[in-house]
Amino acid sequence: MNMPRSLLVATLAAAAGLTLAPATPAHAATTPATNELEGNPVPGVCMLSREAVFAQSKVGQAASERLKQLATQQQSLLDSQRKPLEAEIQAFRQKAATLPEAQRQQQGQALQQRMQGFQAQVNQLDERIQLTRGKVMQQIGEQAQPLVASSYNSHHCGLLLNRDAVLGGNATNDLTSDVVRGLDAKVTALNFNLEPAPAAPAK
Numbered sequence: 001m002n003m004p005r006s007l008l009v010a011t012l013a014a015a016a017g018l019t020l021a022p023a024t025p026a027h028a029a030t031t032p033a034t035n036e037l038e039g040n041p042v043p044g045v046c047m048l049s050r051e052a053v054f055a056q057s058k059v060g061q062a063a064s065e066r067l068k069q070l071a072t073q074q075q076s077l078l079d080s081q082r083k084p085l086e087a088e089i090q091a092f093r094q095k096a097a098t099l100p101e102a103q104r105q106q107q108g109q110a111l112q113q114r115m116q117g118f119q120a121q122v123n124q125l126d127e128r129i130q131l132t133r134g135k136v137m138q139q140i141g142e143q144a145q146p147l148v149a150s151s152y153n154s155h156h157c158g159l160l161l162n163r164d165a166v167l168g169g170n171a172t173n174d175l176t177s178d179v180v181r182g183l184d185a186k187v188t189a190l191n192f193n194l195e196p197a198p199a200a201p202a203k
Helices: 007-015 028-030 049-054 057-099 101-154 176-187
Strands: 045-048 157-164
Touching: 045 176, 049 057, 049 101, 057 101, 057 176, 101 176, 157 176
Parallel strands: 045 157
Antiparallel strands: none
16 A cells, blocks of 8 residues: 655656657767768658757757656645655554454555555656656657758658667668757747646446
8 A cells, every 4th residue: 555755756857758859969879870871861851859859959858857856746735645645554554453344444444545545646656757758849849840841852852760760771861850950949848747647438
């Protein structure tokens, strides 16, 4: 019945996508290490890493930090509920052996229901953070789309591949750095809060 703090922290950290925007220079995302699969440039074939655009752009990094902040705030609120509940559970365990069977079952079931309710709040928060992250990434993608189109045309591309799915090849026509620079000049932050919890389906 006890929920360790580390479990709650891990849940919220994963939900917030804390690895979304590592502080890595933008050029590092667009200069793959030279290897024997580099080959010759293929005219008209271009590549783009959406993950790197999100991770290296200023707006992507700011969004990641904002998600961390929101997760931490909500974690503090949940902690204020978790700590007294864990204290009651500990007290119950210490006295359970001395209680009459009916009273022990009644108190144990009540505590179990409260823990289930608390876990439901943790799960709901996880869902809210995931919904928020998805919406923010969609907004960043919408901001980046015209930049991708412009870079695509200026590089005379005829085919655009996801760089993160390419096993090897020449990265001469990698559009990622162009898009990151354009996005940095266009927008550096988004103002958002956590999305509300989805409405429960009607029974």
